[in-house]
Amino acid sequence: MSDLIQFFGDNAGLLFDKTLAHLGISGLAMAVALVLALPLGVVLGHLHRGSFLAINISNVFRALPSLALISISLALLGLSLINVEVALVALAIPPILTNAYTAVDGVDPDAVEAARGMGMTERQVLGGVELPLAWPLIFAGIRTASVYVVATAPLAAIAGGGGLGDIILNQPTYRLVGVIAATIVVVVLAFAVDALLGFAQRAVTPRGLHMPRELQTIVPAGTDTAVTVETAATAERT
Amino acid sequence: MSGALALAPAQAGPVIPDFGRGDECIRTNGNFCFNWFVDNFDERFLPRLGEHVKMTAIAIAIGFVIAFAAALLAHRHPRFELPFANLSSLFYTIPSIAFFQIMVPITGIGWTSIIIALVSYTLLILFRNILTGLREVPDEVKEAAEGMGLTRRQTLVRVELPLAVPAIMAGVRVATVTTISLATIAAFITPLGLGAPIFNAIQSGANTEFVAASLLAIALALLADAVIVLAQRAVSPWARARRRA
Numbered sequence: 001m002s003d004l005i006q007f008f009g010d011n012a013g014l015l016f017d018k019t020l021a022h023l024g025i026s027g028l029a030m031a032v033a034l035v036l037a038l039p040l041g042v043v044l045g046h047l048h049r050g051s052f053l054a055i056n057i058s059n060v061f062r063a064l065p066s067l068a069l070i071s072i073s074l075a076l077l078g079l080s081l082i083n084v085e086v087a088l089v090a091l092a093i094p095p096i097l098t099n100a101y102t103a104v105d106g107v108d109p110d111a112v113e114a115a116r117g118m119g120m121t122e123r124q125v126l127g128g129v130e131l132p133l134a135w136p137l138i139f140a141g142i143r144t145a146s147v148y149v150v151a152t153a154p155l156a157a158i159a160g161g162g163g164l165g166d167i168i169l170n171q172p173t174y175r176l177v178g179v180i181a182a183t184i185v186v187v188v189l190a191f192a193v194d195a196l197l198g199f200a201q202r203a204v205t206p207r208g209l210h211m212p213r214e215l216q217t218i219v220p221a222g223t224d225t226a227v228t229v230e231t232a233a234t235a236e237r238t
Numbered sequence: 239m240s241g242a243l244a245l246a247p248a249q250a251g252p253v254i255p256d257f258g259r260g261d262e263c264i265r266t267n268g269n270f271c272f273n274w275f276v277d278n279f280d281e282r283f284l285p286r287l288g289e290h291v292k293m294t295a296i297a298i299a300i301g302f303v304i305a306f307a308a309a310l311l312a313h314r315h316p317r318f319e320l321p322f323a324n325l326s327s328l329f330y331t332i333p334s335i336a337f338f339q340i341m342v343p344i345t346g347i348g349w350t351s352i353i354i355a356l357v358s359y360t361l362l363i364l365f366r367n368i369l370t371g372l373r374e375v376p377d378e379v380k381e382a383a384e385g386m387g388l389t390r391r392q393t394l395v396r397v398e399l400p401l402a403v404p405a406i407m408a409g410v411r412v413a414t415v416t417t418i419s420l421a422t423i424a425a426f427i428t429p430l431g432l433g434a435p436i437f438n439a440i441q442s443g444a445n446t447e448f449v450a451a452s453l454l455a456i457a458l459a460l461l462a463d464a465v466i467v468l469a470q471r472a473v474s475p476w477a478r479a480r481r482r483a
Binding site for chain 2: 059060062063064065066067068069071072074075076147150151152153154155158165168169171176179180182183186187190191
């Protein structure tokens with residue numbers, strides 16, 4: 001235990017640098033995943049169409065082992081940051097896509113109809129009614145994805161990517177105490193990112209929309225699982 | 239980076255690995271040499287594939303028993319939900335590559351360490367899904383069961399659990415593909431499972447070994463996913479009947 005405290009003391013600068021690199025790698029992956037998955041999920045949900053597409057894209061990406069993706073791209077592209085980003089983006093897409101689709105698809109049809117009845121355009125319906133109502137669930141997906149990405153980013157070190165994985169994968173140099181210290185930083189980081197996004201989630205949630213209790217742990221029920229989407233698909237087919 | 243990783247540099251250097259006598263493809267280290275893969279499948283890949291399936295199956299089985307018991311407890315006594323959810327969330331945020339290493343001084347290099355780490359990762363998803371499945375059973379259904387004179391235990395076994403099957407199976411599905419993915423990383427501590435050829439190839443730089451082991455891991459995950467979907471339909475025929483209606 002005192003070893004651990006000493007490691008933190010002696011290597012504060014190193015840990016800080018690696019943490020920044022870690023956040024950079026994770027942030028880039030999240031940005032790419034958001035650009036790819038969020039619009040797709042939102043648009044499909046708005047059209048109430050393509051649940052099959054949304055489910056299957058998510059399922060396929062979820063089944064791709066991160067290490068396998070890293071090593072295939074290592075073989076094809078050689079050492080670069082792209083190796084690990086590919087794997088992290090693949091990891092982040094399913095919860096974001098699934099939740100965005102489910103959230104927008106599941107907005108109360110009465111509210112949407114009322115908005116159309118008031119003469120709103122499709123764009124206004126989506127931006128003014130569906131998205132605000134869907135935000136809590138969409139955000140839950142983004143939170144889950146962020147936790148996955150932060151916790152998996154140490155694999156970046158395999159592809160020479162930097163971040164806290166450089167310490168975690170190098171037990172010969174940093175000893176077990178270093179591995180444990182870096183692991184603690186990753187865990188704290190994951191919870192901090194989750195908490196921060198939790199605040200953001202509350203900030204963008206319209207007043208009057210109370211947040212379901214289920215949405216408040218790190219991988220909320222229904223996030224990144226096929227349950228809710230399965231139900232949506234059932235509803236679509238009937 | 240300063241070559242911080244002990245494993246990676248072999249890949250970076252112009253090392254011509256010793257692949258033994260091979261055809262043109264192997265000598266030039268092609269991305270995927272099919273002949274080499276076929277020749278080496280029985281020796282290099284099949285045993286690892288078997289280990290991979292075994293560690294996944296054991297971890298899911300143990301994880302399911304623990305999560306199921308915890309979910310039943312939390313279903314009856316909601317105050318147990320938060321502690322278990324938080325504990326399993328904590329496990330979930332530990333990077334797997336660190337978890338395996340941390341287990342080594344405690345339970346040694348081998349199956350025990352691997353299984354403990356893998357089980358820890360299954361708990362959160364299985365627990366949440368089982369509990370959600372049980373909770374989403376409509377009140378009317380439970381009242382009807384009660385009205386028919388079923389005891390609490392009978393209601394659970396005959397009404398609530400069958401209705402929770404789709405949610406439970408969805409959890410098993412996600413937990414299984416996640417475990418297959420994480421099991422590749424177990425080879426970081428000891429050469430078991432499909433991660434073994436991957437880590438071996440990271441050191442030797444043998445592209446075919448990389449790609450073959452990775453493709454096998456991906457194929458295994460996709461296959462497991464498909465098998466569970468079929469199993470899910472088989473054990474909850476009413477869901478499909480409803481869908482067809």
